[in-house]
Amino acid sequence: MKVAVIGTGYVGITTGVTLAYVGHHVTCVDVNPAKLASLKAGKAPIYEPGLEELLSLAAERLAFTDSYAEAVPEADVIFIAVGTPPLPDGNPDLQYLQAAAAGIGEHIGEGFTVVVNKSTVPIGSGNWVDALIHEAFATRQGKLFQEHLAVASNPEFLREGSAIHDSLYPDRMVVGAEDQRALEVLYTLYRPILEQTFTPPSFIPRPEGLQAVPFIATDLTSAELIKYSANAFLALKISFINEIAALAERVGADVTQIAKGIGLDARIGTRFLQAGIGWGGSCFGKDTAALIATAQDYGLSMPIVAAAREVNYRQRERIVEKLLAELKILKGRTIGLLGLAFKPNTDDLRDAPALDIAHRLIERGVRVRVHDPVAMEKARREHPHLALHYCETPEEVAEEADALVLVTEWAMYRELPWEEMARRMRRAVLVDGRNFLDRAQMAALGFRYVGIGLNPLEPPRLAAKEAPRAVRVEG
Ligand SMILES: NC(=O)c1ccc[n+]([C@@H]2O[C@H](COP(=O)([O-])OP(=O)(O)OC[C@H]3O[C@@H](n4cnc5c(N)ncnc54)[C@H](O)[C@@H]3O)[C@@H](O)[C@H]2O)c1
Ligand SMILES: O=c1ccn([C@@H]2O[C@H](COP(=O)(O)OP(=O)(O)O[C@H]3O[C@H](CO)[C@@H](O)[C@H](O)[C@H]3O)[C@@H](O)[C@H]2O)c(=O)[nH]1
Numbered sequence: 001m002k003v004a005v006i007g008t009g010y011v012g013i014t015t016g017v018t019l020a021y022v023g024h025h026v027t028c029v030d031v032n033p034a035k036l037a038s039l040k041a042g043k044a045p046i047y048e049p050g051l052e053e054l055l056s057l058a059a060e061r062l063a064f065t066d067s068y069a070e071a072v073p074e075a076d077v078i079f080i081a082v083g084t085p086p087l088p089d090g091n092p093d094l095q096y097l098q099a100a101a102a103g104i105g106e107h108i109g110e111g112f113t114v115v116v117n118k119s120t121v122p123i124g125s126g127n128w129v130d131a132l133i134h135e136a137f138a139t140r141q142g143k144l145f146q147e148h149l150a151v152a153s154n155p156e157f158l159r160e161g162s163a164i165h166d167s168l169y170p171d172r173m174v175v176g177a178e179d180q181r182a183l184e185v186l187y188t189l190y191r192p193i194l195e196q197t198f199t200p201p202s203f204i205p206r207p208e209g210l211q212a213v214p215f216i217a218t219d220l221t222s223a224e225l226i227k228y229s230a231n232a233f234l235a236l237k238i239s240f241i242n243e244i245a246a247l248a249e250r251v252g253a254d255v256t257q258i259a260k261g262i263g264l265d266a267r268i269g270t271r272f273l274q275a276g277i278g279w280g281g282s283c284f285g286k287d288t289a290a291l292i293a294t295a296q297d298y299g300l301s302m303p304i305v306a307a308a309r310e311v312n313y314r315q316r317e318r319i320v321e322k323l324l325a326e327l328k329i330l331k332g333r334t335i336g337l338l339g340l341a342f343k344p345n346t347d348d349l350r351d352a353p354a355l356d357i358a359h360r361l362i363e364r365g366v367r368v369r370v371h372d373p374v375a376m377e378k379a380r381r382e383h384p385h386l387a388l389h390y391c392e393t394p395e396e397v398a399e400e401a402d403a404l405v406l407v408t409e410w411a412m413y414r415e416l417p418w419e420e421m422a423r424r425m426r427r428a429v430l431v432d433g434r435n436f437l438d439r440a441q442m443a444a445l446g447f448r449y450v451g452i453g454l455n456p457l458e459p460p461r462l463a464a465k466e467a468p469r470a471v472r473v474e475g
Contacts, residue, residue, distance in 0.1 A: 001189055003027070004075035006100045008035055008064070010046060010163060010282075010348070011118055011156045012081030017051065018167040020058035021201070022192035027063045027071035029103075039064045047347035047374045050164040050204050057201065073109035077189055080104075080129070081118045081156075085282075090289035092122060101129045105136025108149065114182045116152045120227050120287055122294055126151050126176070126220035150179035152186060153220050155227035160281065161345030165204050168193060172214040176223020183217045190215070228294070231287040236308035237272045238279050243311050245275035245453025246318070255453030256435060275453045277357075277407060277433040278315035280342035282350035285309070315452075316356045319405060319433055320364070322450050326429045327402055331365035334426070336397035339408025340372035340379050347375040349382060353433075354407040362387055371397045373410055395421060403429035409436040422446045 001024050005016040008030040016028040030036055035045045042059065044051040055062070065071055072078060082096035097119055104115055117129060130151040137144035153176040158166035173194060175186045192198045194213045200206040218226070245255040255275045263270030279285070288305050295302045320330075327333055342352040349355060352375075358368045369389045372379070376390050391397045394413065398404060398421040406413060414437065422428040422445055430447040432439070435454060442449040 001025070001076045001185075002074050003189070004029060004071040004078040006030075006068075006071075006078065006080050006103070007082035007096070007119070008032075008039060008045070009081065009083060010048070010160055011158065012079070013039070013044070013046070013051065014048070014158055014163040014167050015079055015081055015118060015156070016062065017054045017058055018164065018193075019189070020061040021054055021168075022198045023061070024189065025061050026058075027065060027075070029065055029068060029071045031066060033066065036064050036066055047345075048163050049161065049345055050201070053203055054164055054201060068103040068107045072104055072107035075109070075113060076111070077185060078104055078108075078113060078115045079118050079154075080115065084119050084121055084286075086286040086289055090293035092120070092286065092290050094121070094125070097121060097125065097129065098132060101132035102136040105133035105144070106140055108133065108137060108144065110148065112148055112150075112181065112185075114150050114152055114177075114185045116154045116182075116186065118154055118156050120155065120231075120283070120290075121153075121224060122290060123221055123224050125224065126153050150177060150182035150185075151220070152177035152179075152182040153223035154186065155223055155230075157227075157230060160348050161343055168198075168200065168204060169196075169207055169210055170213055172216055174216045174218065174223050174226050176218045176220040176226075178220055187215060187217075228287050228291045231283055232291050232305050232308070234272050235279055235284040235288050235312065236304060238274070239308035239311040241273045241275045242278055242315050242452070248453040248455070252455050253453075254455035257455075274434070276315070276435060277319060277353045277452070278312040280351040280353045280356075282348060284312075285351045316353050317360065318452075319353075319357050319431060320360050322431050323361075323403055323405070323429075326431075326448065326450065327427070330361065332367075333365075333402040334367045334369060334400055335361055336369040336371070336391075336401040336404045338371055338394055338397060338404060338406045338413055339410055340370055341375040341408050344408055344410045347378050349375055349378055355379070355383060355386065357405065357407065358386060358388055369397045369399075369401060372408065373412055395424060398422075398424040401425045402427045403431060405431045405433055406436055407433050409434040413437075418442065418447070419445050 003019055003024050003026045005012045005028045008028045016026045020026040038045040042055055080100045082100050084092035087093050117126060134144050155174055173190055175183055177183050194215055196211060241259055244258055248255045259273035262268050263273050288309050291305055292302045324330055337354050340354045341347055361368050369391050371391045371394045394416050428447045430442055431450045435451045439449045
């Protein structure tokens with residue numbers, strides 16, 4: 001099929017590249033000339049594992065342009081994947097969506113076209129996009145008949161850092177539409193993924209046992225609300241375990257044991273119960289705020305979602321409190337942050353806890369040294385006024401530091417020469433904001449190790465002779 005993708009951010013470029021990889025002809029449109037130049041040169045404009053390799057494998061079926069006139073008229077399916085960043089009142093800024101819909105309306109072709117909203121948008125946006133396309137078309141050449149256009153919602157659930165994996169092997173595919181033809185076109189478009197008939201790229205293998213992806217066909221409004229509900233639920237799962245972590249610390253329990261103890265109940269599930277600094281990134285904060293704002297428009301409050309936000313943002317201040325408890329005075333101290341990106345395997349800094357914590361420390365008179373394996377250049381560019389001391393290596397961050405905070409659990413931080421790091425520091429205080437490192441090992445190396453919700457005592461272990469009777473879960 002011929003596909004156009006409007007917007008080549010994390011979602012747009014992943015959608016474009018994976019659809020081209022499974023056999024479709026895709027033209028990606030963006031208004032950012034730097035992104036287009038990079039993509040045309042075969043370079044990924046973002047750090048996303050596997051993206052550049054897939055760009056190269058699918059190159060002959062991919063084109064990049066800033067022209068709607070080039071991409072839209074011939075397309076059978078047009079995806080909208082522009083940003084919907086938050087406004088100060090929590091509502092998403094829809095100006096990019098509006099511009100995309102207008103651009104599509106001005107250039108849409110004569111054949112039947114499905115316009116698919118992949119951006120995360122407020123309830124009712126599908127109908128709004130439909131109206132905008134008709135309006136823009138009308139200014140050009142009169143009435144656009146309903147038989148030429150169907151608008152669908154196809155929310156995206158990919159995670160940054162594993163975007164290609166999540167797009168090739170999604171847990172489910174959700175499509176909402178009022179027009180059955182749209183559902184059929186999208187089923188056909190996604191068939192290679194739904195039925196897993198494509199040959200997996202060697203560097204992102206198919207998960208064992210995956211044979212087919214559930215296809216959820218629903219109405220537009222439900223599809224839009226599914227996206228917000230999924231993100232809100234995941235966000236509150238993390239906030240829940242962080243709330244328990246705070247209590248665990250007070251009573252001398254261990255949150256990692258609690259997460260395991262509740263998570264193995266299949267109704268709860270072990271994933272997204274990792275206590276720590278809390279969530280950041282471009283989606284959870286924005287989407288929980290948007291859900292609350294939408295509910296308000298309909299005269300409802302969302303106390304559970306609001307509480308999840310409150311708990312989350314409190315976690316960042318708790319790091320400062322832990323540093324204060326260790327160092328007593330913060331003014332004049334040097335503190336090193338390991339990791340800037342909001343999670344590993346991405347260079348995304350949107351709502352990154354590291355930047356927020358750095359800001360809070362600088363306000364209290366701390367000198368902040370930072371390291372991140374991929375996000376430093378972006379941080380310099382996007383936050384020129386934040387007075388950070390960027391270090392080329394983690395060892396440099398440790399130099400004369402009064403404390404280190406591990407903010408992002410990059411795999412490389414496990415392998416650091418921690419003994420040497422401790423020697424370089426003025427005080428070997430280590431706040432592990434992700435409970436990522438081996439606390440016993442760190443203590444043995446001379447660190448004062450502070451985690452999130454951890455019992456400083458090692459838990460007792462079952463004697464080995466008891467093991468054969470039951471499945472042992474340890475670690
Ligand atoms: N990032 C994620 O992990 C993720 C996952 C699921 C859903 N989403 C949702 O998907 C949407 C896109 O998110 P993102 O992170 O990819 O955004 P992004 O900011 O990375 O990318 C948006 C792109 O759209 C381009 N753009 C803006 N206006 C345009 C226009 N009029 N025409 C063409 N291009 C235009 C921008 O230049 C940019 O390249 C958002 O609604 C987001 O909530 C994001
Ligand atoms: O147990 C956990 C799991 C995650 N996090 C944090 O939560 C944030 C979000 O992580 P993750 O969900 O892996 O990354 P995103 O790329 O933000 O993906 C989320 O947001 C996307 C945008 O809407 C959705 O598409 C995805 O399904 C949804 O997982 C990060 O700061 C993580 O450090 C935790 O603190 N504890």
